[in-house]
Amino acid sequence: MVVWDEALLAYDMGDHPLDPVRVELTVALARELGVLDRPGVRLVRPEPADEALLTRVHDLRYLDAVRVAPRDPLFAGHGLGTADNPVFDGMHESSALVAGATVAAAEAVWRGEARRAVNVAGGLHHAMPARAAGFCVYNDPAVAIARLLDLGARRIAYVDVDVHHGDGVQQVFYDDPRVLTVSLHETPLALFPGTGFPDETGGPGAEGAAVNVALPPGTDDAGWQRAFHAVVPSVLRVFRPEILVTQCGADGHRLDPLADLHLSVDGQRATYLALRALADELCEGRWVATGGGGYALVEVVPRAWTHLLAAATGAPLDPATPTPPGWRALAAARRPGREVPLRMTDDVDPAYRPWQPTGEPNSVDRAVAATRKSVFPLLGLDPHDPRD
Numbered sequence: 001m002v003v004w005d006e007a008l009l010a011y012d013m014g015d016h017p018l019d020p021v022r023v024e025l026t027v028a029l030a031r032e033l034g035v036l037d038r039p040g041v042r043l044v045r046p047e048p049a050d051e052a053l054l055t056r057v058h059d060l061r062y063l064d065a066v067r068v069a070p071r072d073p074l075f076a077g078h079g080l081g082t083a084d085n086p087v088f089d090g091m092h093e094s095s096a097l098v099a100g101a102t103v104a105a106a107e108a109v110w111r112g113e114a115r116r117a118v119n120v121a122g123g124l125h126h127a128m129p130a131r132a133a134g135f136c137v138y139n140d141p142a143v144a145i146a147r148l149l150d151l152g153a154r155r156i157a158y159v160d161v162d163v164h165h166g167d168g169v170q171q172v173f174y175d176d177p178r179v180l181t182v183s184l185h186e187t188p189l190a191l192f193p194g195t196g197f198p199d200e201t202g203g204p205g206a207e208g209a210a211v212n213v214a215l216p217p218g219t220d221d222a223g224w225q226r227a228f229h230a231v232v233p234s235v236l237r238v239f240r241p242e243i244l245v246t247q248c249g250a251d252g253h254r255l256d257p258l259a260d261l262h263l264s265v266d267g268q269r270a271t272y273l274a275l276r277a278l279a280d281e282l283c284e285g286r287w288v289a290t291g292g293g294g295y296a297l298v299e300v301v302p303r304a305w306t307h308l309l310a311a312a313t314g315a316p317l318d319p320a321t322p323t324p325p326g327w328r329a330l331a332a333a334r335r336p337g338r339e340v341p342l343r344m345t346d347d348v349d350p351a352y353r354p355w356q357p358t359g360e361p362n363s364v365d366r367a368v369a370a371t372r373k374s375v376f377p378l379l380g381l382d383p384h385d386p387r388d
């Protein structure tokens with residue numbers, strides 16, 4: 001199931017890196033490649049999340065500030081009206097629609113109406129209970145997870161592969177042992193939001209329920225895959241989630257202007273397929289996926305998330321697939337002068353060497369070891385055993 005409505009493009013901060021054209025171009029590319037017309041794929045229009053849902057995560061006073069901000073920006077406070085989080089018309093309505101879309105995806109998967117569901121407009125993982133942050137107004141993954149808890153879910157795993165730490169979701173559920181949050185990101189020493197260190201492992205009563213892998217700038221596909229597979233499957237297997245929620249930000253790509261990792265769309269595709277495989281292995285396939293960051297609007301995001309949509313709706317797309325001429329024309333019209341990709345691949349082989357605790361560790365392996373040392377013992381895992 002794909003949750004989609006053109007109205008989601010109204011989450012538009014104006015002259016700002018988070019440009020809805022990336023979502024428009026994603027849906028157009030997926031549509032032209034036939035991904036949205038596959039047998040059994042349903043396109044569902046979302047409803048906005050209402051106040052009762054949003055206040056499962058956010059303070060009512062903050063909601064009031066978001067509502068009033070377009071008319072009265074000077075008095076809004078709460079992180080609004082800054083360069084990162086400018087105020088825009090319809091901010092409450094469009095943010096509530098993004099949250100409602102992720103909630104719809106989560107409800108459909110939880111109730112068995114869909115095995116997997118995607119909201120590419122979602123993934124606003126930096127929003128805090130009473131504060132906008134990092135381009136995010138309402139935290140749609142957190143609202144959807146809260147809704148799953150209300151529907152009776154007892155163990156929910158959230159995996160965040162955006163280049164930035166999934167700080168808002170981690171904070172909301174830091175003391176809740178029912179929600180495991182796992183975030184792989186560029187080290188907070190180098191990048192916003194400055195959290196996501198390996199020693200952030202969960203609050204009292206939820207020790208081990210937060211997992212953070214802080215990767216060095218320049219990490220490539222092989223390093224990323226090695227780190228992912230040295231941590232994520234182990235912690236998920238021991239947690240035994242009933243449902244997997246993932247934030248699939250595409251800003252780890254080497255062309256992304258806001259961060260410094262060196263991933264390719266081929267590596268991102270491999271990560272999405274690994275997440276799907278974990279949902280199949282552990283959650284009877286139940287997988288709720290959102291978009292997230294991603295600022296190479298033409299070059300990267302549409303291809304990355306079309307691979308995500310393909311992974312969620314059936315067979316993975318062959319990386320050698322050419323981009324359709326109609327889509328190339330649309331991309332060139334939306335962003336004249338930008339290089340429009342001709343194929344769904346960056347011609348990178350995302351193969352990796354599995355992590356080993358021995359030998360001369362490089363900086364990625366040191367990051368992996370730090371995470372394993374901090375959190376594995378809390379989960380009953382051996383940080384030094386590569387089989388764990």
Ligand SMILES: [Zn+2]
Pocket residue numbers: 162163164249251292293294
């Ligand atoms: Zn990001």
